[in-house]
Amino acid sequence: MSGNGLGFGNTNGPGVCGDPFQGTNSNFIMQPSPIQATYTQGGVIGLSVILTANHGGKFSFRVCPRSSSLDEACFGSNFLTRVDNGQTDTWIMTSQMDYSLTYQLPAGISCDGGCVLQWRYFAMQSCVERGCNPTYCGAYAVGTNAVYGGQPGFCGDPGVAAAEFFLNCADIRITPSGVNPSTPSPSPPPTPTPPSPSPVTPPTNPSPSPSPSPTPQAPSNSLLPSGPLNVAYYQTWSAAYASTGAAMDLAKIPSYINVVIVSFARPECTYTKGSLSFAGTGLDFSSPGPAVKAAIAALKAATSGNTKVLLAVGGATFTNFASMNTQCIADMVEDFGFDGVDIDFELPSTCSTSAAGTVSCSTDTLLISVTSALRMALPVGQYILSTATWHVGCYGEGAFKNSQPSGSAWKGANLALAKSGAGQQLDLINIMAYDAGNIASTGFNPTESYLAHRAYWKTQAIALGVQVPPEAWGGNVVTLPQVTQYSNFARDNAGGAQYGIMLWSLHKTAGCPNSQLITQAVCTAYNLGSCSTPLPLSVSTCGTPPPPSSPTPPGTSSPSPAPPGGSCSSYAGPGGQCGSANGGACCQAGQCCSQYGWCGTLVDHCGAGCQAGYGSCSGSPPPTTPSPSPSPKASPSPSPKPSPSPSPKPSPKPSPSPSPSPSPKPPTTTCTKFTTLGGSCGATAGCCISSQCCSKWGYCGVTTTHCAAASGCQALYGRCA
Numbered sequence: 001m002s003g004n005g006l007g008f009g010n011t012n013g014p015g016v017c018g019d020p021f022q023g024t025n026s027n028f029i030m031q032p033s034p035i036q037a038t039y040t041q042g043g044v045i046g047l048s049v050i051l052t053a054n055h056g057g058k059f060s061f062r063v064c065p066r067s068s069s070l071d072e073a074c075f076g077s078n079f080l081t082r083v084d085n086g087q088t089d090t091w092i093m094t095s096q097m098d099y100s101l102t103y104q105l106p107a108g109i110s111c112d113g114g115c116v117l118q119w120r121y122f123a124m125q126s127c128v129e130r131g132c133n134p135t136y137c138g139a140y141a142v143g144t145n146a147v148y149g150g151q152p153g154f155c156g157d158p159g160v161a162a163a164e165f166f167l168n169c170a171d172i173r174i175t176p177s178g179v180n181p182s183t184p185s186p187s188p189p190p191t192p193t194p195p196s197p198s199p200v201t202p203p204t205n206p207s208p209s210p211s212p213s214p215t216p217q218a219p220s221n222s223l224l225p226s227g228p229l230n231v232a233y234y235q236t237w238s239a240a241y242a243s244t245g246a247a248m249d250l251a252k253i254p255s256y257i258n259v260v261i262v263s264f265a266r267p268e269c270t271y272t273k274g275s276l277s278f279a280g281t282g283l284d285f286s287s288p289g290p291a292v293k294a295a296i297a298a299l300k301a302a303t304s305g306n307t308k309v310l311l312a313v314g315g316a317t318f319t320n321f322a323s324m325n326t327q328c329i330a331d332m333v334e335d336f337g338f339d340g341v342d343i344d345f346e347l348p349s350t351c352s353t354s355a356a357g358t359v360s361c362s363t364d365t366l367l368i369s370v371t372s373a374l375r376m377a378l379p380v381g382q383y384i385l386s387t388a389t390w391h392v393g394c395y396g397e398g399a400f401k402n403s404q405p406s407g408s409a410w411k412g413a414n415l416a417l418a419k420s421g422a423g424q425q426l427d428l429i430n431i432m433a434y435d436a437g438n439i440a441s442t443g444f445n446p447t448e449s450y451l452a453h454r455a456y457w458k459t460q461a462i463a464l465g466v467q468v469p470p471e472a473w474g475g476n477v478v479t480l481p482q483v484t485q486y487s488n489f490a491r492d493n494a495g496g497a498q499y500g501i502m503l504w505s506l507h508k509t510a511g512c513p514n515s516q517l518i519t520q521a522v523c524t525a526y527n528l529g530s531c532s533t534p535l536p537l538s539v540s541t542c543g544t545p546p547p548p549s550s551p552t553p554p555g556t557s558s559p560s561p562a563p564p565g566g567s568c569s570s571y572a573g574p575g576g577q578c579g580s581a582n583g584g585a586c587c588q589a590g591q592c593c594s595q596y597g598w599c600g601t602l603v604d605h606c607g608a609g610c611q612a613g614y615g616s617c618s619g620s621p622p623p624t625t626p627s628p629s630p631s632p633k634a635s636p637s638p639s640p641k642p643s644p645s646p647s648p649k650p651s652p653k654p655s656p657s658p659s660p661s662p663s664p665k666p667p668t669t670t671c672t673k674f675t676t677l678g679g680s681c682g683a684t685a686g687c688c689i690s691s692q693c694c695s696k697w698g699y700c701g702v703t704t705t706h707c708a709a710a711s712g713c714q715a716l717y718g719r720c721a
Helices: 134-142 290-300 326-336 364-377 414-419 445-456 480-492 514-524
Strands: 039-042 045-048 057-065 090-092 098-104 111-123 166-174 230-234 259-264 308-315 340-344 351-353 359-361 384-390 430-431 459-465 499-504
Touching: 057 134, 090 134, 098 364, 134 351, 166 259, 166 459, 230 430, 230 459, 259 340, 290 308, 290 326, 290 480, 308 326, 326 340, 326 364, 340 364, 364 384, 364 414, 414 430, 414 445, 430 445, 430 499, 445 480, 459 480, 480 499, 499 514
Parallel strands: 039 166, 230 259, 230 499, 259 308, 308 340, 340 384, 384 430, 430 459, 459 499
Antiparallel strands: 045 098, 057 090, 057 111, 111 166, 351 359
């Protein structure tokens, strides 16, 4: 009910439930009503708020026993506390209208005879509360309404309009601790949004340091696997046929892959509960439904339930979230035994930044609505709800306002979700930190993307995504040292929350390192155990790479080998197009230009039909000018086919953007050998590849400490800024 906008201390202001000041009125809910819910003393409960008008500001919940005087003194002493951050207030930072939050009841309150639960909304369109904690209230601390961007002035200052409150109440019962409530509590949705403070700055010292052993275990969400996460997407359209669950590859995935995401269901799916039929669902298993259900059960049983299996909804092709059939999705989860749902919301979006620096996107409302609806269908504490986010999805504001790459259509596309109550109900965030180039080509740094996400999702598990190379857009080739680096970075910057690595995908077989090597590298980094167990899938034959001589320093980019000599018009990136039909572009050192005009190192690139003038052939340098040999740690390159066939089903990857510029040439030098990402460099060790710098300590990298002349960058052995 409206509090009539009266100022602080006005004795004609609203009562504790919106009725006359400190009084009662039969028209209002102060009169006893049927008990709406029964809770346990000090328990955790879920509460939902739906605003019919969003004026910014904050709201809170308070409680008072009916046996007490129902006045401000009683309510003001008994706030409910948010579980996520210990705060009593929820600050409204966006135009979001609905919130589902988790609170803890005051430990000292029980009321078998009934309590009054009060919702108190302090709107701030007319004035802003002075003295709030900027960690939680953000722009309000400086007098700005975070929703509108205006500055109405601080409440109580001369000439500033009075504050406005909205109040409402409900009758509840709180039984003493140890006494079971007579009616069940609603399932508690989790927590609202913390605003984003400045991110943790990644270390820039190029001297590597060993990873700790054993890996420290993060506090776990009780629904997620214990400890670090090794998340992998499973392509149903690539799964081999099996007539029984025990024979399916899904049932045999090793235990070190502890979150398996089955892809993809249509948002607008149709499904008859109990049928176990895939018709109308979007899932493209060739195996029968009962076999798939049995395979999921067998996979989870093999790890005593530690492995979790989620149903992915959406993807790059299935985008009709506006017509989402929530009941269909919930029925599939229940029937097949999934542990929850992964939201792969990959609609095109248009984003803009306001004068106040706030990003808003055309898909914000739909994405939040989808997340809210799925959370209602899959209650907190019973099912996992995760989402796949864009690589730049949390860029565009605050410390990440100018994060690269710039100009992406999805820059900031996940911010509204991250700051909403619905977004804070998520259990797991999977960052699609790929199909974005790298530091050398586009300026994209996956570790920065992780920090941006962590600034908003402080308590949720976050998995930093990698893709079996070459990436579908940009051709970036992730290396095993990078996988280890990203694993360690996610651990070291988790802030006490769960962390991990996500892979797209188990079935992708185009390049190396393959899904086997990548998931095993994560397993080793996190000490997950049984890391030598092979995947039950057909993957690229990559061999076993030598172990890295030293850990990779943080903040480095994907390696770009030195280009060959000669009169090339330009140089293609790893896996890029080359040859006479592609403008005379050459492959970089150690790569061959196939007869179809693609760079790589496989037999099909370097054997019959190899274009010798545009790269190596049969592993030899091009005939014009000898080039240094690539590092033995450099990743093999992708298939030489003229163009990959489109997947028959969607994948969680962004749509193509304009191709990045080719990697720059290395410095002119007489180096006899070249080292790879994060390797040693200098007079005896050799030169850094392509865009990397050789620090004064003799390690390759791309941070300021590596590249700044003032920091001792060695120009003879790499690039210097």
